[in-house]
Amino acid sequence: MITVNGQDVILNQPITVAEYLRQHQYQINRIAVEMNGAILPKSQYTSVILKDGDKLEVVSFVGGG
Amino acid sequence: MNSFTKEQIYNALNERHSPETQALLSQGNVAVAGLGGLGSNIAYALARIGVGHLHLIDFDVVDLTNLNRQQYFMEHVGMYKTDALKSLLLKINPYLDIRTDCIQVTQDNLQELFQNDAIICEAFDHPEAKAILVNGILEHFPDKRLVAASGMAGYESSNSIHTRRITRNFYLCGDETTESTYGRGLMAPRVAICASHQANMITRLILGEEEP
Numbered sequence: 167m168i169t170v171n172g173q174d175v176i177l178n179q180p181i182t183v184a185e186y187l188r189q190h191q192y193q194i195n196r197i198a199v200e201m202n203g204a205i206l207p208k209s210q211y212t213s214v215i216l217k218d219g220d221k222l223e224v225v226s227f228v229g230g231g
Numbered sequence: 232m233n234s235f236t237k238e239q240i241y242n243a244l245n246e247r248h249s250p251e252t253q254a255l256l257s258q259g260n261v262a263v264a265g266l267g268g269l270g271s272n273i274a275y276a277l278a279r280i281g282v283g284h285l286h287l288i289d290f291d292v293v294d295l296t297n298l299n300r301q302q303y304f305m306e307h308v309g310m311y312k313t314d315a316l317k318s319l320l321l322k323i324n325p326y327l328d329i330r331t332d333c334i335q336v337t338q339d340n341l342q343e344l345f346q347n348d349a350i351i352c353e354a355f356d357h358p359e360a361k362a363i364l365v366n367g368i369l370e371h372f373p374d375k376r377l378v379a380a381s382g383m384a385g386y387e388s389s390n391s392i393h394t395r396r397i398t399r400n401f402y403l404c405g406d407e408t409t410e411s412t413y414g415r416g417l418m419a420p421r422v423a424i425c426a427s428h429q430a431n432m433i434t435r436l437i438l439g440e441e442e443p
Binding site: 197207 | 265267268269270354355356357358359361362365366369370373379380381382383384397398399401403405407408409410411417422
């Protein structure tokens with residue numbers, strides 16, 4: 167089980183961060199992902215595999231400012 | 232035309248804030264990336280309270296359509312925002328240290344641009360630009376403080392604008408949802424609420440508070 171934006175999420179099988187984001191329809195170039203308190207560089211989305219106990223914060227930016 | 236000495240201006244600030252608080256504000260070092268609806272309002276607020284060092288960054292010029300929310304005047308239309316805003320802030324306090332960079336922030340120039348700034352305020356318009364800046368600062372400068380914004384369009388309730396601490400040095404202001412749509416674009420009142428959330432969070436950080 168992992169936590170995403172404060173909510174518990176059960177994963178049926180190990181997946182990469184990129185795959186998780188794709189499944190939840192995040193737009194990759196409009197987000198920032200922090201994993202266990204530190205920024206996860208975009209270059210690592212496809213290589214990092216989510217494991218039990220991981221805490222993700224995914225911030226999606228909307229336009230305007 | 233009034234003009235005041237540095238001593239007069241800082242005596243006035245000391246009287247409002249106390250000398251101890253003003254000393255901290257005067258040492259404050261803030262980059263405002265984006266000088267539009269958010270950035271121009273944030274820069275005004277920080278200048279008024281005497282934040283000593285401001286770094287203003289924007290590549291764009293003032294447009295007539297900006298005047299519905301941005302702190303420029305008709306005389307500035309066509310001018311670079313960096314030049315226009317600096318000239319306005321110096322009319323509040325000519326003794327502030329204000330640097331400008333008339334440039335678009337990219338992944339390649341980000342590290343050099345922000346290396347000397349202690350607190351970085353993200354005030355861009357496009358979500359992709361926000362993501363580039365936020366990812367770049369958190370990756371290359373994890374010890375700098377970052378105050379970003381997302382969602383402040385239209386005339387939705389003021390009460391949904393909030394400040395959230397995402398992680399140790401990353402704060403996000405806005406309602407995180409409302410982007411511009413037809414008839415509910417960016418408008419002065421609500422944009423200023425988000426800008427003030429950012430300016431107040433920056434003020435809190437300068438004065439030693441860490442929670443929103």
